[in-house]
Amino acid sequence: MIKTVYSKGKLVAKTGNEVMAEAMRQIEPDVVAAYPITPATEIVQIFSQFVADGTVKSEYVAVESEHSAMSATIAASAAGARAMTGTSSQGLSLMWEMLYIASGLRLPIVMAEVNRAISAPINIHGDQSDTMGARDAGWIQIYSENSQEAYDNMIQATRIAEKAKLPTLVTTDGFIISHCMEVVETYPDVDVKAFIGEYKPDRYLLDTKKPYTLGSIDLQDYYFEHRYQLAQAMRDARNIILDVAKDFEKTFGRKYELYEKYMLDDAEIAIVVIGSTAGTAKVVVKELREKGIKAGLLKIRIYRPFPAEQIAKDLAHVKAIAVMDRADSCSGAFAPVYSDITASLYAAGVTNPKIVNYVYGLGGREINTEHIAKVYETLSRIVSGAEKPSNMVEYINVRKK
């Protein structure tokens, strides 16, 4: 149950999509260019109504595809505007080429993204395959466990993107969060606007006194440096994200970090998970703790930049870890989050924990407390030596034949 933590906060009942649109209204970007796609459509639909009613000063560009949505958003940002968009799944896939260009040109675009499965087969429900596919695109990726986090993340994303000069996407799990009505605390417009501040780009195309060329061809003599700078900006973004979170906590009272540790500090077995499933897993952790089982959880909030060193430190003491991926990589080996976690541990010299990988919930397949309790049972058996950790991806709740 959400309680107000900010003196001037207001409790409202809103879906994930509604609350992301509400954050966009308060941020009031200069330009929004978007194209409808389930389950993210409502976000830009609600925002269009704000534009139609004159509630916001934003220009809304109802483009003819997601490729053009990202192209126009990139261009608006390069022109000097605070620019936003929203999409999901196939829409994000169609943007793929432009995602890399947004980050390569260091444009602080913010995107409201609703996680949905990728075709084929076509499926409109929630999994994280879409943004996992964009994990190397140079975008900061912020995942939300519920609507409150989605709202808070959108507000923080605006400042993070502009400070880091990196495009930033904030996600919710399709339907599970996007269409679920929850109680959310929103903050007054004036306080949100004060928190994000005015956008003042260093250079922009509409500055006629300082015309400049952006999007040059960059050959063997400079390209590598520019890509290095981008990678470095992503590394540097960790501290920016933490600074913004600290300021957010000071202003609005809610604490955010790169990831959330839930009963992790003394945990012997732990799950690593992203998004709404963390909420379900927390219920299981609590039940296990009541039984005296030292279960814990690590919920990744910031997946890009990946908090490698910090996570390795916080997982080093855990005896058995299950990394739960709501996306498969089809690499023939492991799913994305598992690969990042194991690489982080190995690089930090942490080799004690036994680590297993689970893929779950593709295409919106149910994941409930029983499924998660079974994962913890397996971890307990691994710790006691009753079971050998699997060295391949395991699948939860799937018919293999």
Place this chain on the structure above:
Amino acid sequence: MANLKELSKTPERLTSGHRLCAGCGAGIVARQALIAAGDTPVVVTSATGCLEVSTTIFPYTAWKTSFFHSAFENSAATCSGIEAAYKSLKAQGKVKDDIRFIAFGGDGGTYDIGLQSLSGAMERGHRMLYICYNNEAYMNTGIQRSGATPKGAHTTTAPAGKVHQGKEQNKKDLTQIMIAHNIPYVAQAYVGNWNDFVTKVQKALSINGPSFINILTPCRLGWNYKPEDTMNLARLAVTTCIWPAYEVDNGVYKINVKPKEKKPITEFLKLQGRFKHLFNTGNAHILEAIQKDVDEKWALLQRRAEAGCQA
């Protein structure tokens, strides 16, 4: 009608030193378009292509005005995003100047991969001028066939060989597709008539809405001719009526350059290496088919111009 004396005083906003080929029409198009804009600040976008790669090799730029490129298929969507930013920032008082927006694309980036983006931007009514510098093939990647490549032309993906004689299909009539968008101004122009082109650009920029100019831009490499013949070839395209210079201004057709004597199409084709094989024994029927098509389309355009509309 543009005044050459006045135009000559306009500061150059596409500087020399770019890496376009000798005899390239694209540089002429971009330079004249910016001269036509006079002192008005403009922001230029470009599709990936010869014009973009030759003028912006980092850390250099030939553009003295703001220039933006992001990808191949999105020059129009890109220009529309900049125009939207302008509208928003202007209304907020954050941008003071009156700025105009010009999007460039080659025929590949306009007729083919960028057609959806162009159509969307035109339909949405952004105040922008889209200029297609049309050299009738993908020249930047090495002369591949495009939707603008004319029938019979040899390209590297529709080559003339023992069985096939170059491109077998007619070119897409993109100008008509743009006219069907019912935008305020659409024109066809050609390199080699600065007055016609500059006048059209000025007219287009004065309109509060979208406009489109399709300018035939010979490519000495792809068309395979001597670099000094660029202007002549484009003029021959007009006098043979394979590329009429006309405009549709708020729905009203006007032929801007009427040839005194309509020359046979072979006068245009025979100067270009891309059509060389058409003059081989056994290919006369292709030349006849091209001539017939030119004649029919020219007659149709004349009827429309006389009627003043697309009747």
